[in-house]
Amino acid sequence: xxxxxxxxxxxxxxxEANAPDALRGKRNDPExxxxxxRNPNYKYPECADWLDLMAAKGFTAPTWPTxxxxxxxxxxxASVLDQELMDLELPPGLTGFGLSMIGPTLLQYGTDQxxxxxxxxxxxxxxxxxxGYSEPNAGSDLASLASxxxxxxxxxxxxxxxxxxxxxxxxxxxxxxxxxETSGKKQAGITFILVDMDQDGVEVRPILLVSGASPFxxxxxxxxxxxxxxxxxxxxxxWTVAKALLTFERNMIGGMAAARTSLPxxxxxxLGRNDDGSLADPILRDEIAQMEMDAxxxxxxxxxxxxxxxxxxxxGPESSMFKYYGTELNMRREQLMLSIxxxxxxxxxGDGYSTDELVQTRAWLRSRGNSIEGxxxxxxxxxxSKRVLGLPG
Numbered sequence: 001x002x003x004x005x006x007x008x009x010x011x012x013x014x015x016e017a018n019a020p021d022a023l024r025g026k027r028n029d030p031e032x033x034x035x036x037x038r039n040p041n042y043k044y045p046e047c048a049d050w051l052d053l054m055a056a057k058g059f060t061a062p063t064w065p066t067x068x069x070x071x072x073x074x075x076x077x078a079s080v081l082d083q084e085l086m087d088l089e090l091p092p093g094l095t096g097f098g099l100s101m102i103g104p105t106l107l108q109y110g111t112d113q114x115x116x117x118x119x120x121x122x123x124x125x126x127x128x129x130x131x132g133y134s135e136p137n138a139g140s141d142l143a144s145l146a147s148x149x150x151x152x153x154x155x156x157x158x159x160x161x162x163x164x165x166x167x168x169x170x171x172x173x174x175x176x177x178x179x180x181e182t183s184g185k186k187q188a189g190i191t192f193i194l195v196d197m198d199q200d201g202v203e204v205r206p207i208l209l210v211s212g213a214s215p216f217x218x219x220x221x222x223x224x225x226x227x228x229x230x231x232x233x234x235x236x237x238x239w240t241v242a243k244a245l246l247t248f249e250r251n252m253i254g255g256m257a258a259a260r261t262s263l264p265x266x267x268x269x270x271l272g273r274n275d276d277g278s279l280a281d282p283i284l285r286d287e288i289a290q291m292e293m294d295a296x297x298x299x300x301x302x303x304x305x306x307x308x309x310x311x312x313x314x315x316g317p318e319s320s321m322f323k324y325y326g327t328e329l330n331m332r333r334e335q336l337m338l339s340i341x342x343x344x345x346x347x348x349x350g351d352g353y354s355t356d357e358l359v360q361t362r363a364w365l366r367s368r369g370n371s372i373e374g375x376x377x378x379x380x381x382x383x384x385s386k387r388v389l390g391l392p393g
Contacts, residue, residue, distance in 0.1 A: 004076055004077065004080065007077050007080060008080045008083075008084065011080060011081055011084050012084050012087075012088075014057070015084055015085065015088055015090065016088070018053050019050070019088065019090050020044075020046035020049055020050055021046075022044050022046040023044060023046055023047070023050055023090060023091060024088065024089060024090060025089045026044070026089070026090070026091055027085070027086065027089045027090055027091050028089075028261060028355075028356050028359055029091070029355055029359065030359065031043040031044065032044050032047065032091045033047070033091040033092060033095050034047040034048070034050055034051035034054075034091070034092075034093060034094050034095070034125060035094070035095060035096050035125075035128055035167075035170070036051060036094055036096065036098070036124075036125025036126065036127070036128050037125070037126075037127060037128030037170065037171070037172050038126070038127070038128070038172050038198075039170075040128075050091070050093060051093055051094055051125045052125075053093070054092075054093020054094065055069065055093060055094070055123060055124045055125060057071065058070050058071030058072065058073070058123070059071055059081060059093050060092075060093045060094040060099070060123050060124070060125065061094075061099055061103065061122070061123045062077070062078040062081055063075060063078050064103070064107070064119070064123060068115060068116075068119035068120055068123060069119065069120045069122075069123030069124055070119075070123055075303065093125075094123075094125045096128055096129060096167075097129045097130060097131055097166075097167070097175075098121075098122035098127065098128065098129045099122060099123075101129070101131060101175070101245055102118075102122070102129050102131075102175045102194075102245070103119060103122045103123075104245075105175075105232065105241060105244055105245045106118055106119060106232065107119070108244060109232050109233050109241050109244065110232060113229070114229075114230075114232065118194070127172045127173055128167070128170060128171050128172050128173075129171055129172070129173050129174065129175060130165050130166060130167045130168045130171035130173075130174050130175075130197075130217075130219075131165060131166065131174065131175060131176070132147075132162040132165055132174045132175065132176025132177065132195075132219060133145075133162070133176070133177055133242070134162065134163050134164045134165075135147060135160070135161060135162055135163060136161060136163055139163075139164075140375060140376055140379045142177070142242070143186045143187045143190065143239065144186060145160075145177055145178075145179060145190065146160060146179055147159070147160025147161065147162065147176070147177070147178050147179060147221060148160055148178065148179045148180075149178035149179065149180050149191060149193060149226070150180075151180075151228065152225075154227060154228050154229075155225045155226060155227055155228060156178070156180075156191075156193060156225065156226050156227075156228060156231075157223055157224070157225055158176075158178060158193075158195065158201070158221045158223075158224045158225070158226060159221055159222060159223060159224075160178070160179075160220075160221050161218065161219065161220050161221070162174075162176065162218070162219045162221075163207075163216075163217075163218050163219075164207075164216045164217075164373070165204070165216070165217045165218070165219045166215050166216055166217075166373075167215060167217075168197070168204045168217035168219045169204045169206050169217050171197055172196070172197055172198060173194060173195065173196055173197055174194075174195050174197055174219070175192070175193075175194050175195075175232075175245070176192075176193060176194075176195055177190050177191070177192055177238055177242055178190070178191050178193055178238075179191075180235055180236055181236050187239040188236060188239070189236055190236070190238040190239045190242065191231055191235050191236055191237070191238040192231065192232045192233055192238030192241040192242055192245075193226050193230050193231050193232070193238075194226065194230040194232065195221075195224060195226040195230070196226070199224055199225065201221060201222050201223045201224030201225065202219065202220070202221060202224050203219070203220040203222070204217050204218070204219050204220075205217060205218045205219075205220075246319060246375070261337065261356075263288045263291060263292065263333075263336065263337070263340075264279065264288060266337060266340050266341075267279045267281070267284050267285075267288060267340050270340050270341055270342065270344070271284060271340065284340065287336055288336070291329075291332060291333060291336060294329060295329060295333070298322075298325060298326060298329055301322075302322055302326075305318055305322070317383055317384060317387040317388050320375070320379075320380040320383040320384050320387075321380075321384055321388070323375060323380050324377055324380040324381060324384070327370040327371050327377060328371075328377075330367055330370055331367045331368070331370060331371070334360075334363055334364040334367040335364065337360055337363075337364070338360060338361075338364045341357060341360060344357050345357060345360050345361060345364070346361060347361055348361060
């Protein structure tokens with residue numbers, strides 16, 4: 001038996017022995033995924049136990065170094081872990097911006113002290129993070145941000161407003177961009193800093209969406225304070241860090257196309273199979289085959305770029321390519337899943353629909369926002385045309 005097969009067998013046995021019964025079969029239930037944080041308020045109390053168990057194994061951040069609470073796994077082993085979780089229909093041990101955005105940024109740009117202070121809290125699910133980039137007058141043109149941070153001894157005093165801060169109403173801390181210099185090139189006066197949300201100078205107001213959920217918020221800072229030691233990178237040098245984090249964010253958004261449900265199995269469940277095991281609908285077979293091939297090719301391309309970044313490659317325009325293509329891929333996937341379920345994919349509430357079907361309706365509606373968040377598709381196409389294809393502006 002190969003080392004990878006041994007790892008698969010041991011991982012499956014551990015998952016089967018330790019996973020809480022209440023979370024089995026709940027992989028597609030967004031309320032069954034642990035977010036962590038100081039006050040998680042879970043629908044399923046077992047989420048807290050599941051997070052602790054997975055964190056103790058290093059499975060919340062499988063490929064991160066063990067010294068920060070990660071699993072130290074290879075990419076192949078991490079893929080096996082995800083496959084086993086999917087096969088057992090179990091949610092991951094933790095999700096959120098700590099793992100997908102600020103954590104990778106700290107690994108690349110944080111000091112040893114910052115890594116030791118923040119990364120174990122991320123892998124252990126102790127702190128829930130949100131992102132403070134966009135402002136009412138600085139969205140796609142992010143460098144025009146105006147939220148000011150003025151130094152006062154060992155702290156910065158922060159005043160301003162952020163918008164579309166996903167999950168800010170549940171977050172403990174925010175990683176944000178602030179204006180620390182107003183003269184010269186606007187990109188050169190930006191500082192990347194970590195701020196505790198639990199203070200009098202921070203106010204959060206949720207923004208209600210048509211889907212009925214409130215993942216987005218407005219966040220106001222009035223003389224809020226942050227330690228100078230929480231600056232990531234250099235003071236006035238945050239634009240470099242910001243671009244790196246945007247790469248992680250856009251890769252995350254692009255990665256939403258990764259399967260949470262097997263398309264062939266879903267097709268068979270709703271539309272049936274032929275005697276030879278193939279899906280009964282030949283058009284659906286073609287659509288699923290094309291979707292699966294596109295998603296696999298995209299995933300391998302993103303992974304190749306991630307390996308290059310780990311080797312020291314600086315963030316470049318490829319993040320815009322990944323964000324744009326991944327966005328389109330995810331919207332295609334959600335539309336295909338909706339089509340497979342036919343009228344059962346159109347439910348909003350009521351006894352005539354399963355939990356997965358109701359989640360599907362909202363997931364399809366939510367996917368429409370992918371083309372806006374993290375930089376609109378139009379902006380990404382402009383970046384690609386100028387910086388990749390060399391076309392005139």
